[in-house]
Amino acid sequence: MKKFVLPLSAVLMATVFGLLFRHSLFSAQGVLEINSDPPVLIFINGQKTGLTPFKKEFKPQKLTIKLTPEEDPEKVLWQGKVPITSSAITLIKYQFGQERQEDYGEILTLNKIPDRKNGALLVSSYPDKAIVNLDGETKGYTPLLLEEVSPGHHSLEINLDGYNNSIIGLNIAAGFQLNAEIKLAKITTNQDQEETIPEEQVLTEKTVTILSTPTGWLRVRSGPGTGFAEIAKVFPGEKYPFLAEDEGWLKISLEDETEEKQTEGWISSQYGEIED
Structure with a gap:
């Protein structure tokens, strides 16, 4: 990897x-x-x-x-x-x-x-x-x-x-x-490419349940790390399709209700539980 x-x-x-x-x-x-x-x-x-x-x-x-x-x-x-x-x-x-x-x-x-x-x-x-x-x-x-x-x-x-x-x-x-x-430092081309090439094991039949957080919500980021932009928020108790896992981060599928399409994002595995 x-x-x-x-x-x-x-x-x-x-x-x-x-x-x-x-x-x-x-x-x-x-x-x-x-x-x-x-x-x-x-x-x-x-x-x-x-x-x-x-x-x-x-x-x-x-x-x-x-x-x-x-x-x-x-x-x-x-x-x-x-x-x-x-x-x-x-x-x-x-x-x-x-x-x-x-x-x-x-x-x-x-x-x-x-x-x-x-x-x-x-x-x-x-x-x-x-x-x-x-x-x-x-x-x-x-x-x-x-x-x-x-x-x-x-x-x-x-x-x-x-x-x-x-x-x-x-x-x-x-x-x-x-x-x-x-x-702010610009993400360089090489860095951007390397950050987006993690080995992912896609398991679409599993779900991720959002666990309790100190703030009452959890950031969803565009990539597996705090250096990536926030794209959405999720809340404890909600469930989302599990897509992949990458060292401390879980990739989930989000439904964009305004555009009726699926988006993908990453959450900290500390606040997500994978379920079959």
Whole structure:
């Protein structure tokens, strides 16, 4: 069986972003943190600063950041301006591939808002028009502003057909808006082909019963992995024809009532039981 397994770094898993300094809540300084794979050269306001990983305190201001290969400082991998907010962290995290379309990462910044009871979340992506899921609930498409977000830990997931999805753990703080800029990596031709060539044992006489889930529903994806787009939702107790199995994923047949045709999708085997 020829199967492509997404590396952990290809899906941004559980990047918990602590917004405020625990040791200096009222600090006048802010922190800039830059992480990358592979390590790259950092320029801040035109000055060479060192290699990633990088973490340093700055007074509140806007900084111009440029990231380049250490061996070729003239080649710009990423460049932009980021704000430094007092008592908060500004995070730049990137994975650079061999081709620009394979690059992915996130830029997380903060600004203060009048609402002292809640936080806010502004999500943008490249490319845009990606699906935004917060704590398992679809909220809309990028760019998207979510106001009155409860303080605490949240899970942000960004999905777009043809691109690896991004899953980030966020810590929302009252009185702050978190701005999340997400760069998605395009699924390459070879990767796409390998992901869709699993060995499948088709057993059409069997059915799959959807088991209980923490959310009360279960995502159906276009392929056997979390990097594939969500195409439908199914619910506990429902039964669907079983088509195939592929290491932790079950392929089922869905009837599209609007178009009266059968569609196929994949669910996690953790929440599906095969029955004869």
